[in-house]
Amino acid sequence: MPAYENYCNGQWMDSESGERFKVHNPANPSDVVGTFPQSTAADTKRAIEAAVEAQPKWEQTPAPERGSILRRAASLLGGQANELAETLSREEGKALPEASGEVARAVDILYYYGEKANDLGGEVKSSSSRDTRLQTKTEPLGTVGLITPWNYPIAIPTWKLAPALATGNTVVLKPASQAPIVASLIAKCLDEAGLPDGVLNVITGPGSEVGQTLTTSEDVDAISFTGSTSVGQLVGETAAAGGKRVQLEMGGKNPTLVMPSADVNTAAEIVSDGAFGVTGQACTATSRAIVHDDIYETFVEALVEHAENISIGPALDGYDMGPHISQDELNGTLEYIDVGQSEGATLEVGGSVPQDERHKSGFYVEPTVFSDVSSEMRIAQEEIFGPVVAVIPVSSYDEGVAVANDTKFGLAASIVTEELGEAHRFVDDVEAGVVKVNEKTTGLELHVPFGGMKASSSETYREQGDAGMDFFTTTKTVYLNY
Incomplete structure (x- = not known):
């Protein structure tokens, strides 16, 4: 070695x-x-x-x-x-x-x-x-x-x-x-x-x-x-x-607000990429999807489908998502999955260690989606450094922004909408150092400032x-x- x-x-x-x-x-x-x-x-x-x-x-x-x-x-x-x-x-x-x-x-x-x-x-x-x-x-x-x-x-x-x-x-x-x-x-x-x-x-x-x-x-x-x-x-x-x-x-607890004007499949893809890329091990990873009631059920179905289509395996073997870096990090994610279930959130997909032969020696966990999450739950407040996303229903733009800001963190945030007014309002209203419209919360070009607000x-x-x-x-x- x-x-x-x-x-x-x-x-x-x-x-x-x-x-x-x-x-x-x-x-x-x-x-x-x-x-x-x-x-x-x-x-x-x-x-x-x-x-x-x-x-x-x-x-x-x-x-x-x-x-x-x-x-x-x-x-x-x-x-x-x-x-x-x-x-x-x-x-x-x-x-x-x-x-x-x-x-x-x-x-x-x-x-x-x-x-x-x-x-x-x-x-x-x-x-x-x-x-x-x-x-x-x-x-x-x-x-x-x-x-x-x-x-x-x-x-x-x-x-x-x-x-x-x-x-x-x-x-x-x-x-x-x-x-x-x-x-x-x-x-x-x-x-x-x-x-x-x-x-x-x-x-x-x-x-x-x-x-x-x-x-x-x-x-x-x-x-x-x-x-x-x-x-x-x-x-x-x-x-x-x-x-x-x-x-x-x-740290971060980064939200994506999904409004009724959004294309649901596009929104689900944006959230999936932000939540499950790099195994969710990013401070800017999408941890909360805040979704308007009008499209909530359809969005959850689309996000679950994206999660189910992610292949998991060794990084060098061509799979979409690799393992956690350590057993401790994996244990932390699994503990939060248990917390989400005990708090009453609905586990829609994932939440387990995969059992195929290729997963036996690594620190793997399935991409995980929780629905029926409320903002006071721990899985909506505390940073989970893994591929777990909490989907929270809201009834209006104003409620969505309030939920987005309802954490101690303020690193990255995004909105998916076809309404120009909502996009501009979100840029003004959300408490985050990086704000994106119709894009995932992760990723930033190298020539622009990067940093957060509040505890981030x-x-x-x-x-x-x-x-x-x-x-x-x-x-x-x-x-x-x-």
Whole structure:
């Protein structure tokens, strides 16, 4: 089995602990995809020291030169896209087409920020004085810590580290222990592309050691975190107490409101794709379908049909939906399915572990649809990181929006309607950072801001696009009198 190492100060090295952990294939847990260092606080401090030492020279590197390194890394990453997609599928479990799309996204992000680096610098403003030039100067924060999740193990690390590097920051990245391989391969590509030693450091291991050290170190200037709300709030409180800039993207309970004017089959397809894609393991996954009474029964029938037609199996074997990443994640989904039934919701389809031969060794669950759900039920309020959707009946647009907003989360939301007025009203009324009309809640183009409201986000800085660079920079206002 491949043995991977930490990337620290331009070198590949083991942890000082000498201990390692295994990464398993969720479709076949006996298949060990690789082993990684079980890093300590001392390993993390060494990486932070390397990043701090490398930062001044990296900041002084002309931004177009920094961008050219990102573009070379993108080319290297793209040259091994097929192998990377297979590796991603083996370590995370998502279907191969989904993994291929994620790898392509990472390549595009590197190219995008490689080009955006050319535009860095500042702006010239008009002064009220005759002999004064007034301008701004954009500067990096310094050294930043990135803590990323397992569900998008190459896209999310890339959309954090690419703008951080482009703007002149140095980085210590802690990828999720369940799926750290592709993050290490990004570091390899950047190393081969000419990234100076110490500018990027990748340290694997537990949050209690690596993550805690990053969030408490006085030498780390900012923390960008993506993960669960409970962990994110703790990370945010700890980092903010130390005066760090904080960016948190966390959970969701994302609704799709289906109105009577919608084509029912189209609406069911939109909800199905949003709920069951990537095995429902996305913070933007559609978790609630809020459907008008006039089409409720027809919609439920159509959604059930979509769920029944999804093939389940190993990611590399051509199936539509792969397994959960771990037994713990599967158990969590199955517990919520039990909760839904105990609360009185109607289990329309799914809800069980499939029993075919190909499912015996993986963490599989059937796509699951609940009907007769009310907004106060736990399955309508709490995030379920799996392929489960709750269908809630409403009698009007106003009631539908009220139900959509009736959670602590506010990440993504969509409406399916042919009424232009309803579409515009929904954009104004719904409490979500990403709003879509006649489209699934998942997915976002890389050049637009991404982030949530309420408990889904720290609501400080957005990710992606120009907003992705804002988090990693600060601005000086400069007066030049002559």
